[in-house]
Amino acid sequence: MELSFLIKTPLFRGILLQELESMQACLHLKEKKYKKNEVIYRAGDTVNDIGMVVQGNVSIEHDDIWGNKSILDTVGPGQIFAEAYACVPESPLMISVVAAGDCSVLFINTAHLLQFCSKACSCHSKLVRNLLTIASQKNLNLSRRIFHTSSKSIRGRLLSYLSFQAASQGSHSFLIPYSRQQLADYLSVDRSALSNELSKMQKEGLLRVNKNQFTILDTGILESEEI
Amino acid sequence: MELSFLIKTPLFRGILLQELESMQACLHLKEKKYKKNEVIYRAGDTVNDIGMVVQGNVSIEHDDIWGNKSILDTVGPGQIFAEAYACVPESPLMISVVAAGDCSVLFINTAHLLQFCSKACSCHSKLVRNLLTIASQKNLNLSRRIFHTSSKSIRGRLLSYLSFQAASQGSHSFLIPYSRQQLADYLSVDRSALSNELSKMQKEGLLRVNKNQFTILDTGILESEEI
DNA sequence: ACATTTCTGTTGTTACAACAACATAAGGAG
DNA sequence: CTCCTTATGTTGTTGTAACAACAGAAATGT
DSSP states (O other): OOHHHHTTSTTTTTOOHHHHHHHHHHHTOEEEEEOTTOEEEOTTOOOOEEEEEEESOEEEEEEOTTOOEEEEEEEOTTOEESHHHHHSTTOOOSSEEEESSSEEEEEEEHHHHHSOOTTOOHHHHHHHHHHHHHHHHHHHHHHHHHHHTOSSSHHHHHHHHHHHHHHHHTSSEEEOSOOHHHHHHHHTSOHHHHHHHHHHHHHTTSEEEETTEEEEOOOSTTGGGGO | OOHHHHTTSTTTTTOOHHHHHHHHHHHTOEEEEEOTTOEEEOTTOOOOEEEEEEESOEEEEEEOTTOOEEEEEEEOTTOEESHHHHHSTTOOOSSEEEESSSEEEEEEEHHHHHSOOTTOOHHHHHHHHHHHHHHHHHHHHHHHHHHHTOSSSHHHHHHHHHHHHHHHHTSSEEEOSOOHHHHHHHTTSOHHHHHHHHHHHHHTTSEEEETTEEEEOOOSTTGGGGO
């Protein structure tokens, strides 16, 4: 694994190559390769290492108490996973991490990451701050999903999600990063019911849909909030 | 505000009183008092300060796009709020923070908290690590709520929530920290429908309920997972 | 003790989301 | 191009959750 790869990742951003070289020893980095479908972290385990995908992709999966499996996220090169669990000792994983294909994963021990560095190197604390930023962003994403799924109706969830996308992208016309099935999963609704609701909303003139391109039409609903 | 109060809070845990005294200058702490119902942070604003409740309680509220208000959380003395927003610059608040009663709030500027301290004081980095721990814990709580609300049925959500509580408290008999209405809000379901479902489950012999005391009866459903 | 308010459970009605099953469209591989 | 696969939309049925309205219980205040 190349250090030049690491310094471009969000976790190591802002750290110089030579700093990383000197830091490498005290971080106890371990790299491990996995074949497709191999389990990297299993739900119920407790972990001490943050995982960073170096090559390939890993899936974050959740098995509910009836055994239904659902894919929550796909993590690609440079991105990290399980950092919240690794930072809270003794917290059992609610999710499993599985190799989506052949892949390579770097493990970073949080004890070594968080402990006071005897060399008092500034990059250590830079790393912790990067981690805090990443955790905070994930936090906001989780909160946002909770808000978008708090409405009891499919239409409510859609309007909540779509109006956020519009605001976020600064236009009434915008692309969403999900397929219909993924959007249904994100909003925790049935896919066909979602398609159906989108059709209805189009017939009522609330919006226009073309594949992943959505346009919210001015019905006064979203504009009148400024009053 | 007493420094002896601060060192007992999760954010300042592990920091010595004399360290805190020397750190006080570079943290730019500001304390402010609010009267009941005063808005501390308003949804849509961007913030740079973590809030810590010193006295009283504050409410974390969410207004959906139709103006329905819901209370998400109540934060008491020693606890912090809005830290995820303060750590991700330019992220508009999805929630408002309102004084639940007369209260006093301490504001901690994240720029000063996160910047490299010229005095290279170790407590600074201790503070950041505490913050990371808090953020990670909140992360897990948010994830957990998403899992508990991902089932499409009320019964599914209840079983998910209750079986976690049982596992977490290490007993089939346990107390939950919510009233019926709060539990309904947490699971995003209607309160009366929730009561109804609990009755049904009792009639079916799945569990016993007495106020906030729940007992999951051995029906094989929850035990058979170990296979 | 009483009155008042809040909390919880119950019932019946209604709306709507899930589900199944199918139709159509779009993409990809040969 | 044709075949095959996947993605998306459509329809009808069924179950169930929301909702409204109320009753009883519990908590709170006077």
